Amino acid sequence: xSDPLPPQVPSPARVTPEAPGGFFxxxxxxxxxxxxxxxxxxxxxxxxxxxxxxLVLALGFTGLWMSRVDPGExxxxxxxxxxxxxxxxxxxxxxxxxSAAGRMKTFGWIGPVVFTPLVLIVAAAALMFVFxxxxxxxxxxxxxxxxxxWCFFAVGLVTTPLLMLVxxxxxxxxxxxxxxxxxxxxxxxDKSEAARxxxxxxxxxxxxxxxxxxxxAVGFGVASRKTTGSxxxxxxxxWLLIVLVKVGWAAIF
Numbered sequence: 639x640s641d642p643l644p645p646q647v648p649s650p651a652r653v654t655p656e657a658p659g660g661f662f663x664x665x666x667x668x669x670x671x672x673x674x675x676x677x678x679x680x681x682x683x684x685x686x687x688x689x690x691x692x693l694v695l696a697l698g699f700t701g702l703w704m705s706r707v708d709p710g711e712x713x714x715x716x717x718x719x720x721x722x723x724x725x726x727x728x729x730x731x732x733x734x735x736x737s738a739a740g741r742m743k744t745f746g747w748i749g750p751v752v753f754t755p756l757v758l759i760v761a762a763a764a765l766m767f768v769f770x771x772x773x774x775x776x777x778x779x780x781x782x783x784x785x786x787x788w789c790f791f792a793v794g795l796v797t798t799p800l801l802m803l804v805x806x807x808x809x810x811x812x813x814x815x816x817x818x819x820x821x822x823x824x825x826x827x828d829k830s831e832a833a834r835x836x837x838x839x840x841x842x843x844x845x846x847x848x849x850x851x852x853x854x855a856v857g858f859g860v861a862s863r864k865t866t867g868s869x870x871x872x873x874x875x876x877w878l879l880i881v882l883v884k885v886g887w888a889a890i891f
Contacts, residue, residue: 685784696750709739775862785857
């Protein structure tokens with residue numbers, strides 16, 4: 639008598655991999671469902687498109703601003719606000735303004751061309767080190783750069799048009815762009831009377847900076863398999879150190 643046939647075991651259903659999400663889907667979800675967005679972003683580690691988009695955004699703003707700003711007037715305003723203008727002999731002021739305005743036209747593009755990508759790379763490398771060393775995670779540089787690129791681009795896509803709108807409505811493109819949108823505690827101070835370290839501290843406590851810190855915490859939380867609350871310290875502490883350096887620099891110089 640032959641042995642009975644073993645019961646048929648149904649084959650497991652084929653698991654369809656989750657779609658990686660397109661550029662616009664990721665962008666929208668970074669704003670409204672950041673943890674879902676960064677789950678896809680960390681899995682694919684795609685950084686080229688947001689990296690280039692952020693660079694183009696910075697170049698576009700620089701081109702518009704440089705075409706409208708009066709370099710001489712801008713430099714004069716900065717010297718006046720820093721208290722250096724009155725220290726310059728009257729017969730040397732025109733020459734100094736002409737020289738500074740010329741350098742501004744020449745080197746005005748260094749920021750977006752050199753420092754914009756450098757900031758992304760340094761931020762990604764620093765935060766990768768923090769999360770690998772202190773959180774014992776396995777975040778790799780490509781993932782860190784993808785997180786940083788998406789975070790900076792998403793925030794920049796809001797702040798850059800807002801900055802251009804504020805400058806346009808003011809009708810004064812000679813305002814320092816870093817001071818144009820006052821979404822920080824500097825609203826409580828008078829710049830002409832406030833101590834430089836205090837001004838540096840209050841301008842650093844900025845709504846958009848805090849939003850950027852939050853998005854980075856979400857992204858690195860996903861990458862390190864931590865909650866956003868746990869990962870927040872890994873981003874907030876380096877940010878606080880940068881703020882302290884900024885305040886210290888203002889106190890010395």
